[in-house]
Amino acid sequence: VGGLERLIRFLRVLELLADSREYELLSSPDFSPNVDAATLNTMQRAILHIHGHFTEKIQLPDVASVVNMSTNTFSRFFIKNTGRSFTDYVVSLRIGRACKLLSESDETVTDICYEVGYTNLSNFNRAFLRHVGKSPSVYRKAARGKRVSPDS
Known part of the structure; x- marks a missing residue:
């Protein structure tokens, strides 16, 4: 199939999707980030602090104090503006760095x-497996292009 035919097929798929009445929401109704300047400034300060300290023992109250919020208020604020919990965000950063x-x-x-x-190595291995779908050593082999058997 040539390039033009592929483009035509792609446009037909887009048309089908646009006309379809069947859909599923991918975000919760609670996820509606604020984009005002104060919110952006607060999020920037929080994210910069998290990125600067995620390899250390970082906890929600630490970041909440950086942005002058109570722990509960900051937790709700963070979820509302990122769509994920503080813990999930930190785990993602750690696993991404590990990868x-x-x-x-x-x-x-x-x-x-x-x-x-x-x-704790056991916690790391569990978190890595949950987020990546394979153990760190299997991931390393795959990332370096080595053949990996399914039961490795």
């Missing part, structure tokens, strides 16, 4: 675990 280190360095999985902010 980069696994694919680009020869550090051991244990060293990477501690470097990205985990204090």
Whole structure:
């Protein structure tokens, strides 16, 4: 199938989607970020602090104090403006950093675990498996292009 035919098929799919009455909402009604300047400023300060400290023991009250909010208020604020909890956000940062280190360095999985902010290898392995769908060592092999058997 040539390029023009693929484009035509793609446009037909878009037309079908546009005309369809069947759909499923992908975000909750509570997820409606504020885009006013004060909210953006607060989110920027919070995100900068999180990114600067996610490899350390960072907790919600720490970040809440950075933006002068109570813990509960900041928790609701963060979820409303990111669509995810503080903990999920930090875990994603840690796992993302671990993926980069696994694919680009020869550090051991244990060293990477501690470097990205985990204090327990079992918790790191569980979180990694839950977010990535494979163990850190299997991920490393796959990221480096080595053949990985399904039961590795």
